[in-house]
Amino acid sequence: MNLFALAGNERVKEQLSQQEKGRGLSHAYIISGPAGSGRHTLARLLGSAMLCTGQGEKPCGICVSCQKAAKGIHPDMTLISGSEPGKPIAVDQVRALRADAYIRPNEGERKVYLLEDADQMNPSAQNAMLKLLEEGPAYAVFLIIAGNAGGLLQTVRSRCEETALIPAGETEETDWERRKLAEKLAAALERASEPELLETAMALDAKRGREELSALLDLLEEELALRAARDGDRRRLMRAVELVRKLRGAAKLNVNGGQLSGWLCAGMFDAPR
Numbered sequence: 001m002n003l004f005a006l007a008g009n010e011r012v013k014e015q016l017s018q019q020e021k022g023r024g025l026s027h028a029y030i031i032s033g034p035a036g037s038g039r040h041t042l043a044r045l046l047g048s049a050m051l052c053t054g055q056g057e058k059p060c061g062i063c064v065s066c067q068k069a070a071k072g073i074h075p076d077m078t079l080i081s082g083s084e085p086g087k088p089i090a091v092d093q094v095r096a097l098r099a100d101a102y103i104r105p106n107e108g109e110r111k112v113y114l115l116e117d118a119d120q121m122n123p124s125a126q127n128a129m130l131k132l133l134e135e136g137p138a139y140a141v142f143l144i145i146a147g148n149a150g151g152l153l154q155t156v157r158s159r160c161e162e163t164a165l166i167p168a169g170e171t172e173e174t175d176w177e178r179r180k181l182a183e184k185l186a187a188a189l190e191r192a193s194e195p196e197l198l199e200t201a202m203a204l205d206a207k208r209g210r211e212e213l214s215a216l217l218d219l220l221e222e223e224l225a226l227r228a229a230r231d232g233d234r235r236r237l238m239r240a241v242e243l244v245r246k247l248r249g250a251a252k253l254n255v256n257g258g259q260l261s262g263w264l265c266a267g268m269f270d271a272p273r
């Protein structure tokens, strides 16, 4: 899918693209995140992708449908917001939406509704959505935009897929990278592959701060425990967990990533067994 217009949020883009290629996009998404995280951009991109009539990656950005969507004049893409600024979508607006949803699309195969600040809707307005989310017409798509998905009723949430955005440039990429690194380290430890471990551990570059290192070691311990709980090499994994715990203590002191990686390798391969 062509989601490059959304800044950052690589993981979300990757997941949605995979989903589109695999089982296909869902009929209802909750797109949550703080202001500036690209909620509206993503909602428009998703909606456009569903209405796009171009070839190749969607939204193509050049077909008539994409152009209308970009200008906000696509008859099958409707943005619903409160009747005045700062006011949430009211229950009678949801009822009107419900009536509209049963009228077949004008041009495309689908009808896309973007709901603005949906977490501000009161419970009766949210409840009015439920039936539509559950058994609305197959062509209807609901893109529910929220500052905080926690403000939505559980019954609404359980009927939608959730996509949480983070403002570009904030910590998501590091979190994601950190988890990947923890997974790689755990895999190397489990496979008892010294070269692999050395190589991965080198990524623990000396610039990583103390908090970063502690967070990484927490993830590593979690990952090792997960592997041990599955049917990994338990003895080896538990030994690694023990070692990681010791290192975590050391990480609170003033050590750098290079030292830690050395200790990790030494602890796993050199110590008497």
Ligand SMILES: [Zn+2]
Residues within 6 Å of the ligand: 051, 052, 053, 054, 059, 060, 061, 062, 063, 064, 065, 066, 067
């Ligand atoms: Zn298109």
